[in-house]
């Protein structure tokens with residue numbers, strides 16, 4: 001329930017609740033449902049209610065952004081972006097150091113289960129990012145998409161590899177997926193991509209979000225692999241994570257050089273939207289890692305009580 005309404009200049013900017021994020025998540029998954037589930041796809045009449053939640057969520061995220069003058073040309077945008085990238089890396093470092101050096105098997109398994117909120121439908125997000133593009137930026141996204149497709153090999157499709165890896169890890173840790181509660185911040189982490197991908201007015205924000213997400217991913221995957229090797233996880237479970245250290249470094253580079261920079265050069269008026277996408281992803285990601293860490297603490301406390 002939305003207990004406290006927060007108004008700024010008459011606009012409701014109160015945060016969305018866990019229930020509202022669950023509503024958004026199931027709605028988005030119905031919007032990109034499988035062909036056989038066509039009967040479940042949303043009815044036009046449902047959009048009004050969904051839009052109200054989305055608008056409030058976007059107003060909440062906007063209220064968290066410090067007033068700033070966004071860059072006005074591509075060159076300034078690149079240095080702005082690089083600074084943000086460094087700040088992002090610094091702020092998430094304590095969480096990933098803990099994950100790499102001290103996490104228990106259960107903690108690591110929980111983290112990987114939460115990553116499914118993003119990785120589980122990532123290929124659809126990339127395909128939606130490509131819609132409407134022309135020229136080289138479309139090719140950049142096409143290459144990214146083809147990587148997600150395992151370059152044509154079913155067994156190498158990233159969603160297939162990720163699901164298999166997460167399942168095996170849950171098996172090793174003895175954790176059933178039903179037992180895992182997804183916190184609101186983890187739902188938001190996945191929902192942000194889906195909202196930006198499915199609402200076309202947020203197309204530039206999606207591209208900003210994807211750039212910062214993929215550009216910072218090699219560091220996260222490297223730390224995850226370090227944790228997995230320390231805990232003696234089999235190499236076939238590690239494979240997906242290890243492979244993304246390289247793959248996402250390239251995706252991040254291509255997104256910045258061939259997509260964001262091209263857009264910023266050709267249409268400098270959309271630079272603020274690219275920036276908002278980067279900044280909102282930054283905030284949502286920080287909340288997400290904080291919430292995962294809090295849940296990891298609870299898991300370990302509970303385990304210690306059981307002994």
Ligand SMILES: [Fe+2]
Nearest residue numbers: 147148158244
């Ligand atoms: Fe991938």
